[in-house]
Amino acid sequence: xxxxxxxxxxxxxxxxxxxxxxxxxxxxxxxxxxxxxxxxxxxxxxxxxxxxxxxxxxxxxxxxxxxxxxxxxxxxxxxxxxxxx
Amino acid sequence: xxxxxxxxxxxxxxxxxxxxxxxxxxxxxxxxxxxxxxxxxxxxxxxxxxxxxxxxxxxxxxxxxxxxxxxxxxxxxxxxxxxxxxxxxxxxxxxxxxxxxxxxxxxxxxxxxxxxxxxxxxxxxxxxxxxxxxxxxxxxxxxxxxxxxxxxxxxxxxxxxxxxxxxxxxxxxxxxxxxxxxxxxxxxxxxxxxxxxxxxxxxxxxxxxx
Numbered sequence: 108x109x110x111x112x113x114x115x116x117x118x119x120x121x122x123x124x125x126x127x128x129x130x131x132x133x134x135x136x137x138x139x140x141x142x143x144x145x146x147x148x149x150x151x152x153x154x155x156x157x158x159x160x161x162x163x164x165x166x167x168x169x170x171x172x173x174x175x176x177x178x179x180x181x182x183x184x185x186x187x188x189x190x191x192x
Numbered sequence: 193x194x195x196x197x198x199x200x201x202x203x204x205x206x207x208x209x210x211x212x213x214x215x216x217x218x219x220x221x222x223x224x225x226x227x228x229x230x231x232x233x234x235x236x237x238x239x240x241x242x243x244x245x246x247x248x249x250x251x252x253x254x255x256x257x258x259x260x261x262x263x264x265x266x267x268x269x270x271x272x273x274x275x276x277x278x279x280x281x282x283x284x285x286x287x288x289x290x291x292x293x294x295x296x297x298x299x300x301x302x303x304x305x306x307x308x309x310x311x312x313x314x315x316x317x318x319x320x321x322x323x324x325x326x327x328x329x330x331x332x333x334x335x336x337x338x339x340x341x342x343x344x345x346x347x348x349x350x351x352x353x354x355x356x357x358x359x360x361x362x363x364x365x366x367x368x369x370x371x372x373x374x375x376x377x378x379x380x381x382x383x384x385x386x387x388x389x390x391x392x393x394x395x396x397x398x399x400x401x402x
Contacts, residue, residue, distance in 0.1 A: 157356075159352040159353050160352075160356075160399075160400045162350055163226070164399060164400055164401055166226070168228065169201060169229065170389070170392050171230060171231075171385060171389065171392065174392075178386070182375065182389050183393050184374075185375050186367075186371055186393050186398075187397065189370045189371060189374065
């Protein structure tokens with residue numbers, strides 16, 4: 108069975124709030140009028156990247172067809188460990 | 193005959209595998225992956241049961257792009273003989289492209305040839321005269337520039353600039369020993385597949401996202 112398609116509309120309120128940097132619902136549970144959209148936030152984030160960084164961000168990096176999933180997992184852990192420092 | 197979609201981003205790398213050439217080879221692999229392609233070479237095959245030339249022909253058949261470095265034209269110190277593997281594989285690649293029917297996927301193969309000095313190839317492989325041979329002078333920055341420009345031109349894709357790629361490659365070179373230390377691996381002992389895996393994971397983790 109196929110998994111349901113994920114779109115930005117499937118995001119939880121908390122995730123959208125994090126991405127926007129503002130809260131969507133007030134403590135009384137009523138919706139707060141947003142002063143910016145996800146599109147606006149993304150535009151601001153993109154503008155902070157150089158032209159080359161923007162092009163690089165659009166490129167999908169390929170994994171080698173002969174790579175084993177277990178090796179990739181190990182390397183991902185090692186890369187995460189050194190990039191978090 | 194249409195080309196399988198999986199072949200279209202494959203780049204066949206035909207270059208020396210000896211330790212002196214290793215820094216240039218690794219820079220080629222890095223550039224290929226950072227441009228969104230997959231580096232493929234004879235080193236990824238380890239089935240000793242296969243006849244080597246059949247293995248090479250099969251690898252060439254499945255690759256859309258080819259990067260050939262014919263710079264190792266000197267004599268071997270021990271045997272005092274030249275090695276002909278790179279020109280042979282270049283010849284097979286050109287033959288596959290040339291003899292393929294116009295509607296066969298091999299007919300659309302694209303390749304680039306590199307040497308250390310411009311026009312030096314005329315002294316030992318003058319039959320390829322007329323091709324645009326790129327010189328790299330044994331420098332990593334020039335290899336990155338040549339590979340990036342070839343992939344951008346032949347694929348018609350928008351790719352980051354060569355100086356950006358070179359800067360990111362030097363960051364990766366600094367990170368690689370630390371990645372290997374975490375894994376208890378030695379950089380000098382990395383297999384081709386291990387190196388490619390490190391490149392692709394590092395790129396997908398550290399490339400700035402909008």
